[in-house]
Amino acid sequence: MIRVLIADDFKLLRDVIRLYLGHAEDINVVDEAPDLNDALERATTLRPDVIIMNDYLPPTDSAHATARFRDQGLTAAILVISMHLEPNLIQRSFLSGVNGFMHKDEIDDYVVEAIRRVHQGERYLSPKARDAYSNIQE
Amino acid sequence: MRTAIFKNRRVDIFSQQKATLLQATALGAVDWVPDRPGFLLYSSKAYSIIRVAIADDHTELRLALRLLLSISKDIEIVCETSNGQEAVDCVKHLQPDVLVMDIQMPVLDGLHATKQVAALSVPTRVILMSTYAGSFISRQAAAVGAHGFVPKDNIAEWLHQAIEKVHQGEDFFME
Numbered sequence: 001m002i003r004v005l006i007a008d009d010f011k012l013l014r015d016v017i018r019l020y021l022g023h024a025e026d027i028n029v030v031d032e033a034p035d036l037n038d039a040l041e042r043a044t045t046l047r048p049d050v051i052i053m054n055d056y057l058p059p060t061d062s063a064h065a066t067a068r069f070r071d072q073g074l075t076a077a078i079l080v081i082s083m084h085l086e087p088n089l090i091q092r093s094f095l096s097g098v099n100g101f102m103h104k105d106e107i108d109d110y111v112v113e114a115i116r117r118v119h120q121g122e123r124y125l126s127p128k129a130r131d132a133y134s135n136i137q138e
Numbered sequence: 139m140r141t142a143i144f145k146n147r148r149v150d151i152f153s154q155q156k157a158t159l160l161q162a163t164a165l166g167a168v169d170w171v172p173d174r175p176g177f178l179l180y181s182s183k184a185y186s187i188i189r190v191a192i193a194d195d196h197t198e199l200r201l202a203l204r205l206l207l208s209i210s211k212d213i214e215i216v217c218e219t220s221n222g223q224e225a226v227d228c229v230k231h232l233q234p235d236v237l238v239m240d241i242q243m244p245v246l247d248g249l250h251a252t253k254q255v256a257a258l259s260v261p262t263r264v265i266l267m268s269t270y271a272g273s274f275i276s277r278q279a280a281a282v283g284a285h286g287f288v289p290k291d292n293i294a295e296w297l298h299q300a301i302e303k304v305h306q307g308e309d310f311f312m313e
Binding site: 011015018083 | 197198202203205208291293
């Protein structure tokens, strides 16, 4: 069973992600958090396998937030969901230890696959994230 | 399963045969939801599709609503708008079955837009949403001619049911 924590400040989106993950038999949402401090606290207690994180987790972005998780010895795979797919943030996030990146409007088609892939230790870029990220690498 | 997007409806596809994809294309499929394995034309549901319009000025909320509603195979989103005026224009042109609209919006707010929709001779019924909850705002929604009201905190749990009820001709007011 893949244990997942959802960290996003937008409650409706957390609810919607739960609905999409409810169909996957190998995934269990263990908790959710609206900001970085809450997410750190819950992740420290619950030790999820995967954290789905908004690219802005108040009060900071996914790169800084991930650095905080890694500083605290949290090894959960981190999958970032984003509205904007800013290439610079994708790059900084990967350097901080993020494992996957995807656009929020791809959640319906790809979130389950993305969670399974990052949980297996792979780096995951959704089709839109791959497009955005390739811009910075060229 | 794949979902074919036809001009006016969504159709689920179950089969292993590629020929049916071509068949669906011949029947007018204009787009596909990617990465869902298996194909077969299955159109019996197409006639009960509820055509829904969304109006909210927050891009991310519209996205969340789109994701939420696309879980239901009986709902097709026909337009997304970011203020009340655009929502009224959408209703005039596309006559959705249900318009799901925020109350607090720029240009024309949801209450005024609902009055305009109610004055049109179209079958569209309105469900209003708000960050605020309570009997006062729920009664305000009813007073301008909406058929439903759902506080934003309750959307994930109740919006599907609200849309179905309102589409069937019933009212759905939460407080």
